[in-house]
Amino acid sequence: MSKAASGQYIISLLESFAPKKLAMEGDPIGLQVGTLNKPVKKVMIALDVLERVVDEAVEGNVDLIIAHHPLIYRPLKRIDTSTSKGRVIEKLVKHDIAVYAAHTNLDVAASGVNDWLADQLQLQDSEVLSPTYEDKLVKLSVFVPRTHQEQVKQAIGNAGAGHVGNYSHCTFTSEGTGTFIPLEGTTPFIGTEGQLEKVEEVRIESIMPQSLQQTVVAAMKKAHPYEEVAYDLYPLLNNGNELGIGKIGKLSKEMSIEEFVTHVKKVFDIEGLRVIKGKKTTIKKVAVVGGDGNKYIFPSLRKGADVLVTGDIYYHNAHDAQEDGLTIVDAGHHIEQIMKRELKKRMAHELKTKNYDTLVVESQLATDPFTYM
Structure with a gap:
């Protein structure tokens, strides 16, 4: 159906x-x-x-x-x-x-338009070009019977918790004893109504972006065997993930301007584009901004880009970029x-x-x- x-x-x-x-x-x-x-x-x-x-x-x-x-x-x-x-x-x-x-x-989102453009250009070690938002970090601490710790760890990891750098499913586990009395009307997974119960439990800790908090908690509760789940959420002062407009990264190998332009035309399947030639004859570090990139010429220069790939560059901005040594490949707004x-x-x-x-x-x-x- x-x-x-x-x-x-x-x-x-x-x-x-x-x-x-x-x-x-x-x-x-x-x-x-x-x-x-x-x-x-x-x-x-x-x-x-x-x-x-x-x-x-x-x-x-x-x-x-x-x-x-x-x-x-x-x-x-x-x-x-x-x-x-x-x-x-x-x-x-x-x-x-x-x-x-x-x-x-959708431009700013992780795995959004600018990430897709950077991936298409095959940029390595890319980072945000112009930050606009920081996704704060939150720590989840949840108490789980020892027998079910792996399924809860897997569930929260799959939902996005525990990403640290290039590692995923990062958690810390400590052991202890949980106590509780199931009250009238409960249907406990472990224990008997009205009697004090002691259970060997583990405390699982993991961090996540605040934006994923609801998703991770929902996944944790679904995987958890208890009717009532004991857990805590702590806001952290650690720096969170930066999001913003554009990406900047490196090519796997240096290219001449002519080789790079051919690369851009091929990966975006376009017949023609405009090129503002800067001072460098080879390209290694690349900034990319989907849409109108006029505001991102100077962020590209500050972060050491050899070239900015974007669209809709104005005549006088092209002069300014060229004088400052930045090459711009105006591939058009339509690469989005x-x-x-x-x-x-x-x-x-x-x-x-x-x-x-x-x-x-x-x-x-x-x-x-x-x-x-």
Whole structure:
């Protein structure tokens, strides 16, 4: 029997790894048209919500479009259906297609757009280019009967706890004796109602980003045998994971500018791009920013980048970067289309894991407005 996820549930999955709090101030993310209060049989991932993309969604019986670029950037004063924007909204409403925008929150998120771009460029040892958010750390301490410690450790590790550097499932365990009296109406896993019980228990400790706290605690409770679980959460002063705009990392080997440009064109499958040549003739350290990268020229210089890969570079900013020695490869705003494939893969996996039959597809239309002639 097929089971379609609700729109609210699908977006809760999306926001579990790309929460709204990560978005830049003023970015119009979230639900833009329609309702999420309905079952969704088909989701389409799109970079832009253009009229032809909506026509594609109508033809494909799509219930929800998750787009990277918001359909509505500024408040509308009117909806004139003789215009393209008006027709888009009219078609969406008539066909009950909701539109949800995940923009800079998806850029900033760990394993978000800028990580996908860095991976596509095959950057090594990459880090955040321009930090905007620090995910605070929390310590979980939970008491478990000795017989069930491994299944609880595995559950919290799989949910994201215990990641320290390049290591996962990191925990610390100490042993002791737990005591309790099951009161009237309880159904204890161990013990008898009204009698003091002593149990050999272990205390498992592990750290996690605050953003994963609910997920980890839920996984811990599901794996734990007790009816009532004894656990503590402690906020930590340790530095958490930095998130932000852009990534900077190293190529596995140095390339000439010409070799690097060929590499960029190949991995992003683009015919042409603009290059602002700096002072260096070889490329090793690479910064990448999806979308408009004009604000990230100087962060790239400060962090020692040989080249910045981005889009929409302004003429005078190009002069400034060149004078300061930075090479820029303006591959176009449209390289962010990588989010269609990667977000589809992630959302389809999440829904399948939860046993939903909701289909996730990519928009097959190219929406880059520029043609190289």
